[in-house]
Each structure stands twice: as C-alpha cells, then as structure tokens.
Amino acid sequence: MPESITITDNRTGVSVEIPIVDGTVSAADWSKALPGIWFLDPALVSTAMAESAITYLDGEAGILRYRGYPIEQLAERSTYLEVAYLLLHGELPTASELETWVDEITHHTFIHENVRKRFLEGFHYDAHPMGILVSAVAALSTFYLDAKDIFDPDARHRQIIRLIAKMPTLAAAAYRFSQGMPFVYPDNSLSFPANFLSMMWKIAEPRYEADPRLIRAIDVLFILHADHEQNCSTTAMRVTGSAHSDPYSSAAAACAALYGPRHGGANEAVVRMLTEIGSIDNVPAFVESIKRGHGILQGFGHRVYKNYDPRARIIKEVAYDVFEVTGKNPLLDIALKLEEVALSDEYFISRKLYPNVDFYSGLIYQAMGFPVEMFPVLFAIPRMSGWLAHWNELLDQDAKIVRPRQRYIGAPKRDYVPVEQR
Ligand SMILES: CC(=O)SCCNC(=O)CCNC(=O)[C@H](O)C(C)(C)COP(=O)(O)OP(=O)(O)OC[C@H]1O[C@@H](n2cnc3c(N)ncnc32)[C@H](O)[C@@H]1OP(=O)(O)O
C-alpha cells in the first residue's frame, strides 16, 4: 500500500499529494484536493466512519479482537462483565478493579417502579419485546436528570453503569409482561447472567437455580455479541451521540437499528426460516428458490466478513454444550444441512456468503426456552457495552457532529401553484 496518492484536479490542473494511513485517506485531505466533489456512498461502504481503538476486524481472514484480545480467548476465559470493562476502559481490569466494577453494576440492576408499573405495563399485551426495550431505554433518560451532563466524568460513568446494569432487568420485564407473568426483581447475590435467567424464569421463592452450563453459555453469547466496530446500530449510536444527545436517547437509536431483520433481528428471522423449511429434505429446493431471487438466506452474508464469522464458529460449539442440557433443537439438522448445501454452491461461494453470528444463536436461545421475539433483545443486552464504548470514545475524541452531504435528485426550481389551479 503506497503512503500517499497524488490527485490532479483536471478543472484547475492543480495536483495535491494526500497521505494514505492504513488504507484510508481523510475526507479533509480529499476535499482539499478536489473541492466541491463528494463521494456518493449511501451505505458507507467505502467510508471509514471513525478512528477507533476498540475492536479490530479483518473480514477477509475472519479475525475479531476486542482491544487486541482474540475473541476466541475471551470467549473461553473471560466473563461478559470483564469484557464490558475491557471495551470501555481499553485494558483488562485488575482483581480489585473488576470487583468494584461488578459490584457497581450489580447494585444498579433495579429499575424505577414507575418504569415498570406505569410505562412497561402500559404496552399492548402482545407488544414485541424489542419494541418495548427500544422505548424503555429512551424513557430512562427522563428518570436521570444528570443524563445530559455528558462531559462530567462522574455523571458519564453513572449512566454507563446504569445502562449496562438495567438492560437484563428491562429485557426480562418485557418478556414477563408479554407472558402475563409477574415481574421478578433482580437478585443481586447472583452473577450478571444468572440474575438475568432468574428474572426470566423464576416462578417460586426462594430462588431460581439455572444450570451452570446454561449460565456460562449465556455469558459466552454476551461476550460474542458485545461489540462489532462500526455496525449499523453502533453507527446509529455514534450519529446520535455526535449531536451530544444523552446516552439513553442515543442507545435507544442504536437499539432501534438493531431491531431490523438485516441486523440484530436476523437471529429471529433464521429460526422462522428454519421452521418454514421444516425438514432437511426441503433444503436443496429452498436454496434453489433463494438463488432464483425468492428472499434471502437469513443468518448468511455480512458487509465485512468474506469468510466464516469467527463468532458463528464459537456459537456452533456452544450449541452442542447447551443441547447436552436442554436436548437437541430439532432445527439444528436443518441448519447444518443448509450450511452444507450453501457452502458448496457457486452462488454463495462466488459472493463469499458464510454463516454470520445470527445463524446459530437462535437455535441455542430456542432450546433454552426463549421465544423468538426475545432473540434480538438477547443481542441488545450485551451490545449495550459496545455502544457505550463507542459513545465514550467519540466524546473523548471531541468528534464533530455527523452531517454528510447528498446528491440532490429532486425537482428543479419551480413556482408555487395555488390549489385551485393544480
Ligand atoms: C449482527 C448482524 O447484523 S450480522 C448480519 C445479519 N443479517 C442477516 O443475516 C440477513 C441476511 N444477510 C443480508 O441481508 C446481507 O448479507 C447483509 C445485510 C448482512 C449485508 O449486506 P451487504 O453488505 O449490503 O451485501 P449485498 O446486499 O451487497 O450482497 C452482495 C450479494 O450477495 C447477495 N446476498 C447477500 N446476502 C445474502 C443472503 N443472506 N442470501 C442470499 N443472497 C445474499 C446479494 O443479493 C448480492 O448479490 P448480487 O451481487 O447478485 O446483487
């Protein structure tokens, strides 16, 4: 890769040499070389949105690292809360830093009674839990008056702790409400994932004891979903955060982006698709219909990965651990057959379409008893730490407000016509 490129503006004949750093040129240098000429890049395919030190992704090689640590090592040896600390602080915590961090998060898991009684319970009984979550995260800004003090380090820290801590409580509350079941208060003697499972499934006193293998599986899934550099929801967080909106409002924008079936909603779509296929015998015909343009293969393809998503590889292994406890999800065989057929088909090979993080995660969630509507919610709980790490980073960088340009394709100037003459 050259260290610079010379651009000649043939309108003026002026040549300008602009530096290339890690395969990128800066927009400021670009517009100095070619004033008044913009990239048309609606999906930001060729645009680096930020300089970030949080997550490293090599999509061709299928490599993912948080703050330099390979995802495989973190999934094997770390916990979600330790990873959340790492994403936000840049370093793994010492034992005492970890203890303080876990203690702080654990003691902010409660939600205001009005959030539950007046707000969550006001939704229609069959509301999608992700819709409830998006609204509840936004509503939290009205409960914390210091939310707007984003340049006060203590206030910023408080919001970060609150948002990470309250996500499982809001998620479980949304689920219990949709089932007509009573709300379960957090049990702060439990670990983060065990507490979440208790709030989801507890039916009787004194406590809900989840199988340790399921608690660990949820923790690993949370680690794998915690961050993924400039994905669509993180971009929503950064765009909203760049306007200096409070973190609850910014996180609600991110949550809304995650809800979409092209992004975090794909895990829900995968299980619906596998259910519709119904049997491994139907897989070849289903793949052929996709190739003829009837829909897409949910849980396949990625803007950055042109190789197997390293998270999908780990999730596939976790699935077998979970099925030892829960019994095998009967959809697994269809998923495996679909992967086998697609990965040997020229359509998918030539387009470099591989299973992504959403392909196998839903099978685990379903085997554990979560309804499909909860799958994007399960993604949002840990992604909160990634969103906040990016929000924190952009405020520390004193980033400018995001405000792209456009190519106008509308009507030329015309004069207003009174309604009776139209
Ligand atoms: C957590 C996450 O967000 S991971 C992604 C979750 N989303 C999904 O699993 C939904 C299914 N996948 C997709 O919709 C897409 O692959 C996306 C949104 C993830 C990425 O989209 P893009 O980077 O814009 O890919 P793009 O649309 O340019 O695809 C390139 C080609 O592959 C095809 N393609 C992409 N994904 C798929 C798919 N899942 N099934 C079939 N064909 C596909 C496209 O039709 C296109 O074909 P063409 O060149 O003949 O027009």
Ligand SMILES: O=C([O-])CC(=O)C(=O)O
């Ligand atoms: O990076 C992306 O575009 C989507 C993704 O895998 C994620 O957000 O985890």
